[in-house]
Amino acid sequence: MNTTGRPGRTGLWLIGARGSVATTAVSGLVALRHGLVEATGCVTELPEFSACPLPTWDEIVVGGHDIVNTCLPKKAELLADAGLLPHRLLPSIEPGLAAVDAEIRAGHDPVSHRGAQADAARRLADDLTEFAERHALDRVVVVNVSSTEAPVTLLPEHQDAAALTAALTDPQRAPLPPSSLSAYAALLAGCPYVDFTPSTGMRLPALRELAAERGLPYAGSDGKTGETLLRTALAPMFTTRALRVRSWAGTNLLGGGDGATLADPRSAASKLESKSGVLSSLLGEDVTAPLHIDNVPDLGDVKTAWDHVSFEGFLGARMTMQVTWTGYDSALAAPLVLDLARLTAAAHADGRSGPLGALAFFFKDPDGNREHGLGEQYRQLLSWVDELGEPTRGEGETR
Amino acid sequence: MNTTGRPGRTGLWLIGARGSVATTAVSGLVALRHGLVEATGCVTELPEFSACPLPTWDEIVVGGHDIVNTCLPKKAELLADAGLLPHRLLPSIEPGLAAVDAEIRAGHDPVSHRGAQADAARRLADDLTEFAERHALDRVVVVNVSSTEAPVTLLPEHQDAAALTAALTDPQRAPLPPSSLSAYAALLAGCPYVDFTPSTGMRLPALRELAAERGLPYAGSDGKTGETLLRTALAPMFTTRALRVRSWAGTNLLGGGDGATLADPRSAASKLESKSGVLSSLLGEDVTAPLHIDNVPDLGDVKTAWDHVSFEGFLGARMTMQVTWTGYDSALAAPLVLDLARLTAAAHADGRSGPLGALAFFFKDPDGNREHGLGEQYRQLLSWVDELGEPTRGEGETR
Amino acid sequence: MNTTGRPGRTGLWLIGARGSVATTAVSGLVALRHGLVEATGCVTELPEFSACPLPTWDEIVVGGHDIVNTCLPKKAELLADAGLLPHRLLPSIEPGLAAVDAEIRAGHDPVSHRGAQADAARRLADDLTEFAERHALDRVVVVNVSSTEAPVTLLPEHQDAAALTAALTDPQRAPLPPSSLSAYAALLAGCPYVDFTPSTGMRLPALRELAAERGLPYAGSDGKTGETLLRTALAPMFTTRALRVRSWAGTNLLGGGDGATLADPRSAASKLESKSGVLSSLLGEDVTAPLHIDNVPDLGDVKTAWDHVSFEGFLGARMTMQVTWTGYDSALAAPLVLDLARLTAAAHADGRSGPLGALAFFFKDPDGNREHGLGEQYRQLLSWVDELGEPTRGEGETR
Amino acid sequence: MNTTGRPGRTGLWLIGARGSVATTAVSGLVALRHGLVEATGCVTELPEFSACPLPTWDEIVVGGHDIVNTCLPKKAELLADAGLLPHRLLPSIEPGLAAVDAEIRAGHDPVSHRGAQADAARRLADDLTEFAERHALDRVVVVNVSSTEAPVTLLPEHQDAAALTAALTDPQRAPLPPSSLSAYAALLAGCPYVDFTPSTGMRLPALRELAAERGLPYAGSDGKTGETLLRTALAPMFTTRALRVRSWAGTNLLGGGDGATLADPRSAASKLESKSGVLSSLLGEDVTAPLHIDNVPDLGDVKTAWDHVSFEGFLGARMTMQVTWTGYDSALAAPLVLDLARLTAAAHADGRSGPLGALAFFFKDPDGNREHGLGEQYRQLLSWVDELGEPTRGEGETR
């Protein structure tokens, strides 16, 4: 694969390719290619990004892994019934969806897998390589949009690439959670990796070491699309106005596949952890911040979040703010998946490696960046984009 | 008066000195001087401002004009009953309030005034000069926190300083609304002027001309404390995420003096005008934006605002956000009055003149600056503050 | 027409038959007849009504007047796109909608009409009679679901049936607003009349006199479906708990046909009037109650209402409640239109005449009943239903 | 004690007499006696109750048990700072509060108690008897407003009065939770008992048996003051309109003593249990109903509840309602404590015994009544009140 200059023909390989976020992203990409819709929600289509060397919609080819079989055209129909896609689009995008569906391969299912994880990883990496060759792609960006996993306990072999490689060959063991196995497979195939979920993914020292060795960039984690997006837009209002936030309580109601997954407290733990760093980082440690995620199946793909903020002003005056956010989660996430694929492809083409901290704008728990304020993250993104492709530049993470 | 270097002993002259905002500001100032409270809500007390040459709380001396007679200690008691000040502070701040009360002079009452406005302006200006002399002040900043006026129709004599000066001498005419008469008096006395209300104030070409002639800085208008503060924090979230806002409806419920004033549709017109520019400036023209201000006397000084935002995301998905803000309006406004007095004093000491666009962060309808986004306004403020007092610097409005 | 015993074959004649409410009602009726949906939202399908002699879905035949030409199947498609009907129903209900469409006649258009209103009324009445004959109906209930009109000024000829009859023959005059002309035509044709809108309809002394003469029942006015429904459910909570409501502010955002109509302040005046009686009747006169209706086209058929209630408890403690209601207005209204058709047919079959106060449960501004509390209205409805068809009973309005 | 006719001089004995609810109730009673406030929030002061034989404010004498020592005048001051009482009342009610304070005795502290529970119960009962004698009271109503306990496991000796009496004499055992020990002491002293908390109290078969033997009435449990009050007012709106509620999610934020107690998951379990029966009873079993109680200390005595209701209407249209309730919990509870004391005294005077199901209107989890709908509960209360003191009447629980 070519790694410099313009990103060129770009593969987008989705882990969880038959899920809601993935199907919405693919439906939108197909519709955008045909000029059927506007690119609402795509950050990289803002005028500020027009000079940036990004793959066009036509240059992006999609494939992926999943462990279920509902075909994409069928899944798109279900999403239309749920209000996520307009029914009128279905006939025109059906062929494009079917074409992507033909590029979906069986994912790694930890429940049914027998044998060493090294073999599983090799098989996943081969899928990537064959996909790249089949479509003559300049590069393939792997994006994880599969179900959220439980947090993992750090093992000694997570700390060190050599130890990990050894442990993976043992057929009695399964040292990596599925998200990290996918990340590892991406590294084997020389692909940049983006984690849109709060799962472990690339966040193990051994994997970071391998990524550095291979000069591959990666980004994550956990797409910032609803309540957390709001919080990172609002919290700086309080701090720059010197108002003292005393408590910030949140309740999230959601159904759909993600709701069902998060109904399991172990998966919810990952999500709650990824969400909770935000407030203490922006407002300090002494804010009471209860946070709930409830599975409410009848809401389907609609996510409703209620936040209640209690704050103190001049002379101790007690005031409150409440926000209710009602969003289609996948409609908020899908365009960001396309944005991340484009920007990560551009970073790879530009020879960047390691965590792309400048993409913090897109994530609840940004890898390689401690900034959580949305406005500041956007400024950092713009200045990183301005530098992309410039002939000479300094080094360092967020630049 | 000395106009360079550190601001030194600074007068704060409040038009509307017996109103809610004024009384809260003065109560807080007295309590801060005595170390009885924290400076919550005071932007200029944030660490980012520590290097800025600002008058200390002890260096600020307060006086003002009003047309009612309720003494400040009494008014403070009423505000404590309304929940704006803690009762426990009252005994300790009573002497300080009484001292300020002794510095309040009769304001210009347009209803009872007989004679030429030139004489009225001269009398108001004399009050300022005597105040400065009485307390050996380095400068006096005039801040308008009096009742909101109706918008005015532009007259020919508003366009030109000479024509205005002539018109003011005619005892049959009253070409200036009270806020502009106060601004004019401030100019006569060589004082910088801040308009915390949406009234006309300095926004007449003839007055701007005079300010430029005298090298005086001014700032305005309409303190940004509630719904508009929120809007300017939130709107950039939508635009930087490429989400399309379709409608942004608002309802404001408030009682108190401001509620009663705004129950008059002519006064409300000023406020609605000053609020409404914000959304179209941040989001473009095609956003449906009904906006109401209702006088609900039983709410007293609590202002409740409800905003309902309808927006469109990827593939046309329709989503909403609602915010309810419940704030003590005067508790939000008062510390900003102190901030503005300090920053405007520093600008004056530094030799700035004309509209202080860098103070846009504080205003709904910023004079000398088109930026409405709160985050960006804050960055502009910080960079202006960094330059303050620097030996050499470039010229230009927002710098 | 037969007027005693079971209602039998019942015509439902809709004024405004191509509007949102009408189309939703007809779509639902057709789907109910085919057993395709549950009767959610139909009060008369609750077990409490099982003994009541009501026409079955199969016994109801629909026709109507309108002044636009969009055919019902087309309109149903638009409503499906707007989220009001499931797309999957469209193919199955299309024939039923087309059949109703064939029964729609040109309504009375006050803008284009030339000649005496007596002729117009005769023509409308003939449409009713022919409809009844064509389908061998036992009776026809006329339900007004056309656009809301402005309130009218009472004229002398509105007071007296003879004077009205005379005035109607004058081709230079148009003493009746369209809703009252429809009501008059219903009376001419011997049909009961229901006003689901806040328009004048039957509420003129001359028309009431004629209804009494002809022994016809009528009901109204203004279907209670959203904010007012909520208010009449909630206000009794405050009064029975001896809590003192101080203010109850409301804002309604809606688009669609009704939104556009109510954007005209004259039409809105009718709606605001019909809504505003409710609170003072339930809570007394001294409640501050600002109320707004805003046309927000992008919301389409979704109506969002925000209510803010400020109340006082023990020892003067100040508390608040806020409610946001987000409903599909027509989905709330349509089943009530079917309920009202059934109940009014039953009343007619039972020989009732005059205002049907016992139907207050369905209306914002109930004719013939001062009770506004929802719970109490429901009890009155149930006890009226229990008496329906009983051999002997006392007389009087609400019984 | 006299048990027929008018209730006469009535003791109100509060378990938890120094808590927020108790102190607010006593402050209000003193202020009402002096005519300093209106009886807002007192149901028994509504005109509908004027014919009912209730003790007057002057006839009510208060005492109680608690395990802390903060005196009532001090506690009232703290409540005033928290916004629950107006500061201006404090001086006038101080003597009355001090008088009640002198009637507070050491409660039963399960942590420090040594010895058999029979002795503890005897001591508590003696306090009641001496109180009645000291003040020549006609009867004493015991009301439990102490901290919420964890739910208990049913033991064999809870089933049977004889077994319980035996178990209580064993110094090694503590078969009763404190609330039930108080209830038992009330029975020993011949006093009616009201449980305003969700604790076990009288709800053990052995205690019910004893109450029946002694002909004593009792009522409970868990005062209905906020979210649940709202729910029982709103749920009947959905059912009588045939709308199908799909989910009803709730979050409660509160601080204060009750917030701290409920931060312990075992105490919260009692409260969640008492709240959760309401929705399934009113709406059926298949409503998704996540419910949270969060301790947010900075909110103090303010309780904020957010409810999100998702419901289905005609043709499956999906709609939502949200409510935010912001109340001073103790201000809502205190007048009901007075109401319950009055009504229970009247019931006792009238010779009623067993659970007073007709008081369901006041409780989240009404003892002796399955009705949860607020409107219907109010009607039952009124008809029970009408019968009170009537010479002849039928028997049975709710009558």
Ligand SMILES: NC(=O)c1ccc[n+]([C@@H]2O[C@H](COP(=O)([O-])OP(=O)(O)OC[C@H]3O[C@@H](n4cnc5c(N)ncnc54)[C@H](O)[C@@H]3O)[C@@H](O)[C@H]2O)c1
């Ligand atoms: N706004 C958002 O929607 C948003 C925001 C941030 C993060 N996320 C995360 O994105 C992910 C996807 O969300 P969704 O709503 O599309 O969920 P979903 O349940 O609809 O889709 C997940 C898909 O992953 C597949 N999958 C599960 N395990 C797999 C494996 N081992 N290999 C390959 N595929 C596997 C599932 O079969 C399913 O098709 C979740 O982890 C979610 O937390 C979503």
Ligand SMILES: NC(=O)c1ccc[n+]([C@@H]2O[C@H](COP(=O)([O-])OP(=O)(O)OC[C@H]3O[C@@H](n4cnc5c(N)ncnc54)[C@H](O)[C@@H]3O)[C@@H](O)[C@H]2O)c1
């Ligand atoms: N958050 C906020 O409170 C906020 C925000 C932005 C702007 N403002 C503006 O600040 C102003 C003050 O608000 P407030 O709540 O203190 O109102 P207020 O009614 O309590 O006080 C206004 C004071 O101005 C005095 N006044 C009226 N006419 C005068 C005159 N001609 N000369 C001198 N004094 C005069 C009045 O007597 C009164 O004491 C209003 O214009 C308001 O719109 C307030």
Ligand SMILES: NC(=O)c1ccc[n+]([C@@H]2O[C@H](COP(=O)([O-])OP(=O)(O)OC[C@H]3O[C@@H](n4cnc5c(N)ncnc54)[C@H](O)[C@@H]3O)[C@@H](O)[C@H]2O)c1
């Ligand atoms: N929840 C609710 O939707 C609700 C509740 C209470 C009252 N209403 C009232 O019901 C009415 C209908 O609401 P909608 O949303 O269906 O409105 P709509 O605008 O969709 O439909 C009104 C229909 O009336 C027709 N019309 C206008 N003038 C006419 C005339 N002179 N003769 C015959 N037809 C005429 C129009 O062409 C249109 O088809 C409105 O008056 C509304 O205020 C609705």
Ligand SMILES: NC(=O)c1ccc[n+]([C@@H]2O[C@H](COP(=O)([O-])OP(=O)(O)OC[C@H]3O[C@@H](n4cnc5c(N)ncnc54)[C@H](O)[C@@H]3O)[C@@H](O)[C@H]2O)c1
């Ligand atoms: N709206 C309401 O406030 C409301 C509604 C329903 C139920 N309740 C219940 O009322 C009770 C009181 O609420 P609060 O806000 O006053 O709480 P609180 O914590 O302020 O008061 C409880 C009091 O009980 C005392 N206490 C604890 N254990 C005791 C014992 N063994 N014997 C005697 N006293 C004891 C405590 O010392 C304290 O003074 C709680 O159980 C609460 O759940 C309150």
Ligand code: NA
């Ligand atoms: Na304001």
Ligand code: NA
């Ligand atoms: Na309506």
